[in-house]
Amino acid sequence: xxxxxxxxxxxxxxxxxxxxxxxxxxxxxxxxxxxxxxxxxxxxxxxxxxxxxxxxxxxxxxxxxxxxxxxxxxxxxxxxxxxxxxxxxxxxxxxxxxxxxxxxxxxxxxxxxxxxxxxxxxxxxxxxxxxxxxxxxxxxxxxxxxxxxxxxxxxxxxxxxxxxxxxxxxxxxxxxxxxxxxxxxxxxxxxxxxxxxxxxxxxxxxxxxxxxxxxxxxxxxxxxxxxxx
Amino acid sequence: xxxxxxxxxxxxxxxxxxxxxxxxxxxxxxxxxxxxxxxxxxxxxxxxxxxxxxxxxxxxxxxxxxxxxxxxxxxxxxxxxxxxxxxxxxxxxxxxxxxxxxxxxxxxxxxxxxxxxxxxxxxxxxxxxxxxxxxxxxxxxxxxxxxxxxxxxxxxxxxxxxxxxxxxxxxxxxxxxxxxxxxxxxxxxxxxxxxxxxxxxxxxxxxxxxxxxxxxxxxxxxxxxxxxxxxx
Numbered sequence: 001x002x003x004x005x006x007x008x009x010x011x012x013x014x015x016x017x018x019x020x021x022x023x024x025x026x027x028x029x030x031x032x033x034x035x036x037x038x039x040x041x042x043x044x045x046x047x048x049x050x051x052x053x054x055x056x057x058x059x060x061x062x063x064x065x066x067x068x069x070x071x072x073x074x075x076x077x078x079x080x081x082x083x084x085x086x087x088x089x090x091x092x093x094x095x096x097x098x099x100x101x102x103x104x105x106x107x108x109x110x111x112x113x114x115x116x117x118x119x120x121x122x123x124x125x126x127x128x129x130x131x132x133x134x135x136x137x138x139x140x141x142x143x144x145x146x147x148x149x150x151x152x153x154x155x156x157x158x159x160x161x162x163x164x165x166x167x168x169x170x171x172x173x174x175x176x177x178x179x180x181x182x183x184x185x186x187x188x189x190x191x192x193x194x195x196x197x198x199x200x201x202x203x204x205x206x207x208x209x210x211x212x213x214x215x216x217x218x219x220x221x222x223x224x225x226x227x228x229x
Numbered sequence: 230x231x232x233x234x235x236x237x238x239x240x241x242x243x244x245x246x247x248x249x250x251x252x253x254x255x256x257x258x259x260x261x262x263x264x265x266x267x268x269x270x271x272x273x274x275x276x277x278x279x280x281x282x283x284x285x286x287x288x289x290x291x292x293x294x295x296x297x298x299x300x301x302x303x304x305x306x307x308x309x310x311x312x313x314x315x316x317x318x319x320x321x322x323x324x325x326x327x328x329x330x331x332x333x334x335x336x337x338x339x340x341x342x343x344x345x346x347x348x349x350x351x352x353x354x355x356x357x358x359x360x361x362x363x364x365x366x367x368x369x370x371x372x373x374x375x376x377x378x379x380x381x382x383x384x385x386x387x388x389x390x391x392x393x394x395x396x397x398x399x400x401x402x403x404x405x406x407x408x409x410x411x412x413x414x415x416x417x418x419x420x421x422x423x424x425x426x427x428x429x430x431x432x433x434x435x436x437x438x439x440x441x442x443x444x445x446x447x448x449x450x451x452x453x454x455x456x457x458x459x460x461x
């Protein structure tokens with residue numbers, strides 16, 4: 001069980017594809033202007049990562065070491081094409097928004113990175129779970145990024161959700177005459193918010209380390225009143 | 230591998246491994262190409278249906294379905310690429326008729342003069358020479374600034390900017406007044422984002438002038454014919 005715990009912890013936080021590895025910045029910056037777009041691309045990425053990890057873990061005994069990278073790229077590209085076609089056929093409205101970004105999942109190096117680093121060396125279940133967790137780690141960060149940018153940029157949340165659930169509609173949080181904050185919606189805004197998120201993560205990690213160190217120090221040292229004056 | 234081997238032997242070993250590796254690569258390529266081809270075949274009808282629905286929805290935005298009773302998809306001709314309409318590829322022009330009488334022409338046009346490059350439009354021009362409506366289909370204008378040319382992004386929901394062209398002809402707005410106010414014309418622009426408005430206004434004016442000039446020929450061509458500009 002603990003290997004799954006490790007996989008989950010790595011995917012969600014420690015080795016998080018965006019916050020720790022800084023992989024997949026191209027889709028990250030391109031589609032994180034609203035939360036709905038961000039989550040939709042994130043879900044497609046999860047799907048591709050699970051499929052790719054599963055397929056490569058299943059086929060790993062058949063793939064010669066020397067040509068593993070071309071085979072991985074071939075498999076990932078084929079799976080992305082399949083997901084792209086499926087999106088076009090079943091979620092057409094979403095496809096109109098994400099259409100040009102789904103093929104870009106191919107270029108999201110996190111997919112190839114996990115396939116090479118994990119799926120090629122691990123069993124089916126662990127590899128698929130790793131794909132899921134790395135994907136979820138990608139989604140929660142990109143969703144947060146999209147949410148912050150959308151809120152600052154246009155004062156709404158979940159705008160565009162009617163593309164997926166026709167009955168729902170976005171929420172206007174700030175007053176309707178909020179003038180908007182353009183830079184948050186433009187690519188530089190993505191960099192700014194991403195930088196803040198990474199800083200936040202580093203701060204949390206540093207605080208956790210500090211506490212750990214203090215605790216260790218505390219355990220090693222004798223009580224203060226027994227120290228020589 | 231530390232044993233000394235003859236040159237011939239080693240070559241045959243390398244050759245065998247190369248062939249084997251290439252065969253494996255080929256096998257993977259075949260399998261996954263088959264997977265893609267299968268998915269393509271399975272989804273093609275649905276993809277085509279959504280493309281058609283999308284096209285009909287776009288046409289419906291500029292031309293109410295109640296205005297005509299013919300099948301637009303069947304009564305269409307092909308427009309060649311051309312500078313006037315700013316088209317790079319062959320596009321379709323749909324002809325709306327009611328009881329066989331020409332009602333309107335629906336076609337795409339584009340301009341490269343947007344703030345961020347190409348702006349695609351779909352316009353409906355009535356047989357009487359009025360621009361029934363225009364809609365932006367594709368653009369990359371700055372979000373929150375120039376993107377009001379798309380009514381979905383326009384803050385004025387009651388009367389979006391692009392609706393000011395609706396039902397106007399050159400009898401009401403002379404050709405040389407079919408410009409934004411900043412250029413001495415009739416049409417509003419938003420301050421700070423004139424370029425987007427100017428591009429759309431000029432493109433719609435060009436499209437209207439082109440349609441008015443060619444309307445008889447456009448309506449007269451047989452379905453699926455190819456329109457050719459008159460020799461100058």
